[in-house]
Amino acid sequence: MIRKLLLSFALLFLFAGCDMFDYHPYDGQITGDKGVNAKNIARIEAACAGKTSIKFVSMGDTQRWYDETEEFVKALNKRNDIDFVIHDGDFTDFGATEEFMWMRDIMNGLNVPYVGLLGNHDCLANGEDIFRTIFGPENFSFKAGNVNFICLNTNALEFDYSRPVPDFEFIQNEIDKQQPEQNKTVVAMHARPYSEQFDNNVARVFQNIIKGFPDLQFCINGHDHHLQANDLFNDGIMYYGSASIDKKSYLVYTITPDNQYTYEVVYF
Amino acid sequence: MKLFTFKTKITLLAVFVFLVNNTTVQAQKVVKDTVLIITDSIKPNGEKNYRAGWGILIPEYAKLQYAGSMGFLSLGGGWDYGKRKQWETDLFIGFLPHYSTSKNKITFTLKQNYIPWKLDIGSKFMIEPLTTGLYLNTIWGRDFWVKELEKYPNSYYAFSSKIRINVFVGQRITYKFKEDREIFKSATFFYEVSTNDLYLLSAVNNSYLKPKDYLVLSLGLKVQLF
Numbered sequence: 001m002i003r004k005l006l007l008s009f010a011l012l013f014l015f016a017g018c019d020m021f022d023y024h025p026y027d028g029q030i031t032g033d034k035g036v037n038a039k040n041i042a043r044i045e046a047a048c049a050g051k052t053s054i055k056f057v058s059m060g061d062t063q064r065w066y067d068e069t070e071e072f073v074k075a076l077n078k079r080n081d082i083d084f085v086i087h088d089g090d091f092t093d094f095g096a097t098e099e100f101m102w103m104r105d106i107m108n109g110l111n112v113p114y115v116g117l118l119g120n121h122d123c124l125a126n127g128e129d130i131f132r133t134i135f136g137p138e139n140f141s142f143k144a145g146n147v148n149f150i151c152l153n154t155n156a157l158e159f160d161y162s163r164p165v166p167d168f169e170f171i172q173n174e175i176d177k178q179q180p181e182q183n184k185t186v187v188a189m190h191a192r193p194y195s196e197q198f199d200n201n202v203a204r205v206f207q208n209i210i211k212g213f214p215d216l217q218f219c220i221n222g223h224d225h226h227l228q229a230n231d232l233f234n235d236g237i238m239y240y241g242s243a244s245i246d247k248k249s250y251l252v253y254t255i256t257p258d259n260q261y262t263y264e265v266v267y268f
Numbered sequence: 269m270k271l272f273t274f275k276t277k278i279t280l281l282a283v284f285v286f287l288v289n290n291t292t293v294q295a296q297k298v299v300k301d302t303v304l305i306i307t308d309s310i311k312p313n314g315e316k317n318y319r320a321g322w323g324i325l326i327p328e329y330a331k332l333q334y335a336g337s338m339g340f341l342s343l344g345g346g347w348d349y350g351k352r353k354q355w356e357t358d359l360f361i362g363f364l365p366h367y368s369t370s371k372n373k374i375t376f377t378l379k380q381n382y383i384p385w386k387l388d389i390g391s392k393f394m395i396e397p398l399t400t401g402l403y404l405n406t407i408w409g410r411d412f413w414v415k416e417l418e419k420y421p422n423s424y425y426a427f428s429s430k431i432r433i434n435v436f437v438g439q440r441i442t443y444k445f446k447e448d449r450e451i452f453k454s455a456t457f458f459y460e461v462s463t464n465d466l467y468l469l470s471a472v473n474n475s476y477l478k479p480k481d482y483l484v485l486s487l488g489l490k491v492q493l494f
Contacts, residue, residue: 019480020480020483020484020485021334021335021484021485021486022335022336022337022484022485023335023337023339023340023364024337024338024339024362024364024373024375024405024407025337025432025464025466025467026369026373026407026411026412026429027340027364027367028366028367028368028369029367029368030367030368064469064470064474065474066470066474066476066477067473067474067475067476070476093469093470094427094429094466095429096466096470097368098467098470098481099470102470102476102477102481106476121425124425124429125411125412125429126369126370126409126411129368129369129370130368130369133368157419157420160419196421
């Protein structure tokens with residue numbers, strides 16, 4: 001009888017157990033896909049090369065809303081007019097390792113490539129290390145057709161001056177890299193200027209510097225969990241905020257060669 | 269989740285140890301000066317008299333636990349008590365390699381077990397069909413806080429990244445060594461299925477997360493010392 005019992009335990013562990021041995025919610029033990037942003041950027045740049053009209057989606061703040069995020073993925077997979085998706089940050093609520101992997105696996109279900117920004121919740125505990133391993137650096141840029149996307153970490157409250165947030169050195173280097181051809185720019189961030197996360201002492205400085213990018217179209221952000229469209233600095237540069245995914249909406253932007261862009265809110 | 273600060277916890281523990289120790293010393297004095305009847309009323313379970321004073325702090329068993337959201341490997345000891353020794357209180361120190369993060373980490377665990385039934389199988393084996401309880405785990409490191417830092421607006425994150433509450437159920441099987449041994453009386457293998465506050469909060473209101481996502485397995489060994 002004991003032998004039978006022991007055998008059944010052993011079988012239980014073999015079949016059900018292997019990935020159920022959890023060392024700690026903050027163990028940083030990552031299985032599956034890593035370096036997601038870099039892989040997807042390669043896909044975006046290849047697919048959009050030579051295009052002068054691009055259509056992309058901005059969404060985010062998916063923390064703990066797994067079912068809703070899955071619904072979003074299903075809804076978006078029914079379309080075939082989108083070039084890529086930007087997740088505006090807050091993949092997780094607690095910065096726990098498993099949360100990052102759960103959300104990554106759902107987002108990986110998208111037919112189109114996506115990139116993820118660092119949200120303030122993603123910085124909690126050692127979340128930032130996990131974000132870097134699964135997605136990549138917190139400041140990055142890519143080019144879709146003739147539009148440059150500058151993706152920035154703006155969660156200054158999480159970093160206590162230990163690191164420059166926003167990183168003007170990075171921004172200036174990106175500006176210097178630009179060729180003055182007919183390129184356009186979109187700046188993406190999790191928390192926008194004047195939110196409690198942003199280093200508001202440099203809000204105007206930030207705005208003046210990003211206006212140095214060629215033909216800055218608009219800025220996109222997440223964080224506030226509701227839809228936003230504001231000319232924050234009264235200078236014609238719009239900031240558009242996506243709602244959290246439980247509101248079941250996403251934003252679609254179309255940038256066209258006639259020097260115009262349109263955006264629409266889509267409910268799913 | 270307002271819990272005691274670390275300092276308060278240490279102080280409480282020290283006061284507790286002092287009181288326990290003090291009472292026992294007084295009891296011994298009584299034995300010397302007066303009659304044995306009084307001793308009996310103070311210490312009804314006479315068989316434990318040899319563990320007087322600081323002796324009660326010596327753990328009765330050692331435990332080694334693998335996984336269970338308290339470290340890669342945790343080493344600890346504890347005390348059993350109650351009429352049928354149905355209660356066990358353990359203290360663990362856990363080691364957590366850094367994996368994708370920058371530092372190796374140490375964790376501490378305070379665990380309360382309840383073991384309602386013990387079934388003898390022959391003279392050598394014993395099965396405990398149910399073990400259940402709670403454990404509090406804290407993780408060492410600057411990245412983790414008990415209470416959110418002053419810099420945040422009120423109730424900004426509203427949880428502690430440092431302290432986890434876990435609940436578990438499990439089973440155990442024990443092999444008894446020869447009766448007359450003074451130390452290493454028995455060895456027990458156990459497994460547990462557990463979850464913690466963060467995983468439970470993630471699981472509610474979601475059908476995407478399945479039990480295999482929010483439930484955690486662990487394996488362990490217990491050696492009864494005394």
